Amino acid sequence: MVAAAGPQPAQSVLAHWSLVRLPDKPMMPRRFDERVGFFSITQVDFGTPEQRSADRSYITRYRLEKKDPNAALSEPVKPIIYYVDPATPDQWKPWVRKAILDWQPAFEAAGFKNAIVPMDPPANDPDWSPEDVRHTVIRWLPSTIENAVGPHVHDPRTGEILNGSVRMFHNVLNLQRDWYFTQASALDPRARTLPFPDSLMGRLLEFVVAHEIGHTIGLRHDQIGSSTYPADSVRSSSWVHRMGHSPSIMDYSRFNYVAQPEDNIALADIVPGVGPYDKFAIMWGYTPIPGVRNPDEERATLDQWARMQDTIPWYRFSENNEGGYGTLNEAVGDADPVRSTALGFKNLRRVVTYISAAATKPGEDNDDLRELYDRTVGQWATEANHVATVIGGEAVQYKSGSQPGAVYTPLSRARQQEAMRFINENVFQTPSYLIQPAIARRIEAAGMITRITNAQARVLTGLLNDGRLNRLIENEALAGNKGDSYSLAAMLDDLRRGVWTELSQSRVSIDPYRRTLQNQLLTQINAKLNPPAVTATPAPAFPGFTPPAPLLEDARSQLRGELVSLRAEIRRAIPRAADRETRLHLEAADHQIGEILEPKKSD
Structure with missing residues (x-):
């Protein structure tokens, strides 16, 4: 952290300290179990017969004791x-x-x-x-x-x-x-x-x-x-x-x-x-x-x-610690995220038609209009990302030693391919229904392309998450039958074809939204292959936090391979460009890929 230059303004802070005596008779604690979602405390027990120190975790809960211990339903001694x-x-x-x-x-x-x-x-x-x-x-x-x-x-x-x-x-x-x-x-x-x-x-x-x-x-x-x-x-x-x-x-x-x-x-x-x-x-x-x-x-x-x-x-529990399917933020009906998101998108098509009527009032500015429009586009990106969690996804059920079977079960190749098709067809193809010129002209001089492609980029970021790429590699390595797994190579091929669909056209024409999305993909891959040098010592993690595993070098190799394949397709497509904007975009992408694959070394 770098301190701002110059004198800092003084601040007054009102603090309240409240001390309380702990109960004279400690409550009997209840052991923590990861299958049920309670907060917990952890103590180290050095007096066990396990020939090692052992962590003992207990849930946090109020002390509730029955007035009538024999009653099936009793009022508590202290509510x-x-x-x-x-x-x-x-x-x-x-x-x-x-x-x-x-x-x-x-x-x-x-x-x-x-x-x-x-x-x-x-x-x-x-x-x-x-x-x-x-x-x-x-x-x-x-x-x-x-x-x-x-x-x-x-x-x-x-x-x-x-x-x-x-x-x-x-x-x-x-x-x-x-x-x-x-x-x-x-x-x-x-x-x-x-x-x-x-x-x-x-x-x-x-x-x-x-x-x-x-x-x-x-x-x-x-x-x-x-x-x-x-x-x-x-x-x-x-x-x-x-x-x-x-x-x-x-x-x-x-x-x-x-x-x-x-x-x-x-x-x-x-x-x-x-x-x-x-x-x-x-x-x-x-x-x-x-x-x-x-x-x-x-x-x-x-x-x-x-x-x-x-x-x-x-009755099952899991937090969003694995970053995989089954632990989704802000999702509904996600036993089938593809179908649920398609239905959610249908409702968003309805919502954008009456944002102006709801948010525009005589004598008031357009702040509400901007806010509700941006929130709607953000909701679209959130729902789209639920589908992305299927890629490299695993069903989760925590188990104790009394239960057989896997805790993490990779989703089938067919489900992951279906999710990738949905993303390519419904997310990376420009969602024209979100583009509302009448709203845009009331709230800004420019910014629609950035708004839409930033929402799409959120899904790209989710797909290219280090943990997801690593899981795709590992799930293929652990699969008994390689044909049952959706490999990282297959996912990256599908992603390239979905984002760069126009390269297969006889006359290649790429609109500004798609050009910006394609540039986003190159930017994100560059960040994976050529991350900025770390100059500061990372801050210590808070207790219980496990830093994410770094991206496997195998994943970087496959990303490089995708860029080589993409550059070859772009070079074949340049002579077929239908307009000047498309040709310049393809030439710039060719140049950018070269810089990603062979970055200039700083002196």
Whole structure:
């Protein structure tokens, strides 16, 4: 990091320190299991008979104990109390309370009723403060940050959660507006008029608060959820009403952008809620196990519960750590990402037709128009990238020693080829429906080519991710039958033909959008083959972070080979150029490839 030159302005920071005494009687901890998505603490045990030191990990959770241990459903000795910040705007307070109560059914699955309770702070109590670590509060903070967070404070000895305050930044309202407009307005006419009615925005806030509460009670993001529901199911009104369009509110699936208007999904069911996975996870983490004396004696029961995932796929958990299929951000119905994305694109075709009507108002500037248009193009790129995860993708199911079979199973060659065809035909071929000249002429003098090709470049970046290229090589190496795997060489050939389709024409004509995309491909390959020299010592990684493996030299060799093949095709195509712009572009690409393959050495 380089400090800015000159004197720096002084800043004032108000800090609050809150100290709390740990419980005199530590809670009995529960062992962590990677199959169920809880945050955890790790301790090193030097007193095991394993002839080595051993890590012992425990989940973070609140201490819930039954008033009546013999009752199947009992109130807790001490419920989890969430205070609603008095600073919360009055119209949103009922929705915050509702978000807290949304978790009641999950705790009932663990044997507790009234386990999680909303409360208002005591009136006229000068000693009560939302900063006090003894109080868990849904905070409302005046900030332009478009986000919300749900951290928690826990006992380092046992993982017992002592405080789990949610922080709602005011401008999360704007983020929800934009997301819902781009993802759900094709289904919900209320979202085509700005501002949204309070009843709709309140429901969106309820979703955000409930998600963050999930973190405060111990749950991590469940990115595998969206890959366990087929596209047909998330279009079924009865299925979605019963199961949701994702099994977990801790997923990043957001809103149901796959369903079509003719599916008649109830408006209340477009927004995620606490789902089957969430109830399973709370059951696994919070259900008391009678008769045990220590955490190890719970393990057989916990393993039995976790093995429910063998037959109920939406109980499975995975975060986005592998970067592969099955751990997708902001995806819906991704048991079949190709079909789901095709349906999502159909809805985006609808959305772009009424952006101007929704965002343009007499006497106001065009900021809303620009924002919603850019968010819509960004949503298109996000959905397109879901298909890219199939390439080099693997289905994921974490397993313990009691379960046979693979944890990571490569997807079939046919599925990966289908995904590559979809990307070439629907992503790299210019999406003309996104190009809206009437909008462009209101918001900018120029920039449409960059906007569209930057969205396409996001997918290129995903396809050429180092981890993906490495997986393609490794999956081919591990395959018993090489013909069953989609090799890196095959993927790069398909990519080259998809991005440079025009080279096969008898008269080669390439428009500005495609020329820019083709240049993007060369730029990204150059970054792989000729990365900038590292001059600074990398910052130390935070605990638990594993840096990604570097790109295999074998992948670089194949990228070079693709450039050699591409240059030969370009040289054959130059005499067939149908116009001056195309000829100059091809000649420049030929020159650029030469510089990539034989870079000039600096003195």
